[in-house]
Amino acid sequence: MNAGTADAATQAAGRGQTPAGASAGSPRGLSVEGLRKRFGSVRALQGVTLHAQSGHVHALLGENGAGKSTLIKILSGVTRADEGSVRLDGELLTLGRPAASTAAGVRTAFQELSTIPELTVAENLLFGREPSIGGRVLRRRLNARAAALLAGLGLERIDPTAQVSTLALGDRQLLEVAKALREAPRLLVLDEATSALSSEDSGWVLEQARLAAQRGAVVLLITHRLAEVRAAADRITVLRSGRAVLEGSTSDYDDEQLITAMLGRRMERLYPPLEPASGGSALSVRGLRVGARVGPLDLDVAEGEILGIGGLQGQGQRELLMALAGATAWASGSATLRERPYRPRSPQDALAGHVALVPEDRQREGLLLTHTVRANVTLGALGRIVRHGLIDARRESATARAGAQRVGVAIDRLGTLAGTLSGGNQQKVVLAKALVGEPSVLLLYDCTRGVDVGTKAEIFALMSQLAAAGTTILFYSSDLSELVHMCHRVAVMVEGQVRGVLSRGQLSEGAILRVAVGTHHSTDGAVGADRAADLAQHGAARLQARGDDDGGRAA
């Protein structure tokens, strides 16, 4: 696109005017001009301009915190932009109302899943379009229509009368895509739609994307899996820090260039050197079962070791870490912590045993958003700042300051409300809180999710320091690259059990992925056609799917 006209168009859009000649001869497709959005002091989008043509699959890449989430929410009408415009096939899209976007033919498969868990599959699938007579929903027809829809997509195995909360995460993700396809869309947005899917199901999603494009839609594919991008997308846009920094044809860029564009720096400098784990056994778990679906799990982790927990989303990683943190009940099993028995019945027990957790959802599980940073940090160790029954203000300040400094949060932020911080800073505060009690075991659940690159680097550096000082770290990340670079070993979980443990020498993204999706293809073999064989065969999927901030968890 000519830089001159792009500027003029952007300026015009910014002034709220229709760029001259825009409607005449503008290509069919999605046209985003100069989109800006800020939330308080955080500038999520700083003038995003993007053009995606009908009939094409357009990949949208970017680290979390880059603005993808915000862009998607603007497209689907959930949020309204401060400035800028969105056009679909030349028509200006009314922003800020989900109904308007839907009416314009925008269909989104949300990463955090828009299906309501308490309703049935059919009710969700046909929400707003239920067959009814005089207001009364015709149940049988509803279920039948849903069944037909699912069958037409090849998803017969999903029961339309089942309550969505009973579905496995993978099926829920498939349902999310099916919902977006219930009518032919003009713009199909697939936001991390394969993060919990087997290779077969991922292939199905990509196939649907291609079919939708063939039928004339614009397809926006948001994913971290570069292999998927290569397999399915014609063009790529990379977002970074609220701007589009790269746009072009997929074949014009190699993975290194894409990653560098996303990170803004070379990947290798992101990760600090790791000292080998030296100590004796720190944590030893035998036969841990959580609920009916997770376990039995056996683990041995050494002092100073960073053990990665890998696998697709929803394979029991959360239950494992929550159980070790005392937050979920142990159905059975035993553990020793530094030779002493460890079986926490509450997070209090865990903290007393110097086991600290950085939970999955920093806003709902990690932070009191309406309290100050200081209050949040000291919440984890109130006993330390109390003297003669009362909180010693000086000790509290000192503790909070030390905690903040340790994780790199500016001191002048101690009095601000946690809810006003950026995602990266919020994560650091949660980390600070966990570290206040000088834990010997640190449980990290996807702690770099939705965090900007600079903060990530700081967190990795901190992890390395802690490990070198003897802290044992269990590190779950949905990002394969992180697991490879930050862990001494990686235990890959599949369906509630540890399917394999990869030692440092064996660690590679491809290796982890192979264990995670259960394929055993060798890396050299014939290039397959459409299906997921592509994924394994193109080798390492660099960045596994990860959750944007609202998290892909069911409510």
Next chain:
Amino acid sequence: MSASAAQAVAPRRGALVGRVKISWTGLTTATILIVLAVVDFILQPALLNLLQIGILMQTALPLVLVGAAQTLVVLVRGIDLSVGGIMVLANAATAVWVGERGGAHQLMIFLILGLAAAAGLLNGILVAVARFEPFVATLGTWTIFNGIALNILPTDGGTPPPSLISFTFGTTAGIPNSLIVLVVLLLAWRALRGSRLGTRIYAVGADEERARLNGTSIVGVKLFVYAAAGLLAGLAGVFLAGVTSSGTPTAGDPYILTSVAAVVIGGTSLAGGSGGIGLTMMAALALIFISDIISAINLETWVSVAASSGLLLIVVVARTLIDREIQRRRT
């Protein structure tokens, strides 16, 4: 009162009886009701005729209606403390305005019901548009409506129209009218529940953010719910005027907390998104049976009070424990 202080969400799936799916929640509530009803019938065999049941239903209907109103609001994760106020407002208006003017009684009563719905709408506006916490908004409107009611009718008295009185005590085709109203309410609920609006109500209560994502007008749904609740509360007040043949402007308060108790006992979750009027209806009847049993045994006042509170406690604790067990079985 945080949402976490509310009950665990009761699941909607349960046993398969024949081809009909009955929820465990409903089963539990029905059992409670049946047990209490049986005890009451054993104590008072005379109760086992249609007319006597009709009289019992007359006593029950105001609570059932107020309970239904509360249920609707609770379904969208709210609470309505003003149901008592709207009730006495309609009650006082019926006793004072309708009786005095000759003729056009039905029209006046419809207008009063419209007023009640408007009162509920005010609640809805405060909650959905002005974003007040439901507890706070309805605490404020409760006293306002209460005050207005007392202005209309400062003490017990007034003359509700004879047509209303004869309706509440009368029968149609041999069936007590109060029973008919009960059945109509149930049918209306089933219609709402099976409608698109019904699905939206549950969606908003279960997961407001996702409901919005799916294009639901949260404000619209809540306005409807609160207005409907107002209407039902108003209906309760009108009916009460017929039953007591006078206006009772101070009678509203006990209904508020009892309606919440009925909702809880019935199994509707205070966090919204599950349950329904059918459950609350059964629970309200159960509470009526409890008080009927206690008055039948003819104990001293303090024993009655202790027994009703104690039974309430037992039933609620049992309900909570059962719901937790159901939750545990699910996972």
Next chain:
Amino acid sequence: MSAVTAFLRERRITIAAYALCAVLFAIATIHSSGFASASNVRQLLVFASFVGFAALGQTLVVLAGGLDLSVPWLMAFGGIQLSSWAASGTSGVLGIVLVVLVGAAIGLLNGFGVAWLRVPPIVMTLAVGGLVEAYLMTIGQLKSSGNQVPQVAVDIATKRAGPIPVVALVWLGFAIAASILLSRTALGRRIYATGASEVVATLSGVNVRLVRLLTYVLSGAAAAFAGIVLSGYVGSTYLDIGAPYLFTSIAAVIIGGASILGGRGTYWGTVAGALTLTVLSAMLPLFNLSSADLEIVYGIVILLGVALSRFGAGALQLTRRSGAQDHNPDMEVGDAA
């Protein structure tokens, strides 16, 4: 946001509550200058202190995310049980201590049901209140020989220390103690955390059940004490003595700027709320309004007070015309900021 702004913001809510009270007081004084007389102010302080004691426990319970509807019955219990024991010879101060302890025990029952059995607070405290009511009926029946309030209670309620009523000083003491508890102790932090987010509090190692239990225990004790003082003032005890205080204790907490969901608010705010409600009800006879009109004004003041405190916190949110959600998907700031 800077530390100073955050400090002011939190105080702004409380300040707004006091401002409301001051405005009402001013209106009353303008209308009738006698309102600001020393004797009237004393009277107001005394009445406000009753609300203040009743609302003390309520504040703690609400901050932790609960609600205590047994307050009126615990108040009645305070007065009635004390006279009953006094009649059988238990001396004043010891009697007071015992009654407060039993009140705490009743609160323990509330707390157990809410925190361990997970019964919704509205229903649990309602039922326990009913049981207390039944119990009080039995005492009332057995002690037919009037109800003498021990002199100690009367003294506290009616005596003055210089120009200031003793009961107001006691209230001040309690207020300071409550304030210290909430802002300067670990328990206070845990209470706020529990009310703000039970999940976060639990994961951070707070024993949420114990914290909630304690708030109900303290509420029971405070309400019992409130009843003692109230009956000391009235000179007798009766079953319904606490009835008006259910509404006023909750309203005081709300007007004071606390969030009914918990996690935000101070006792000083509740104090302002208690004063506001007292001034309000004292004002109304001046304007020739009936008690029915008083109710209407109460409701309006509650709604106004809450709107004011939200405005003061800058959080007044009217739905945008389009209903668009304005949350940063990276940063969902809660509504109750």
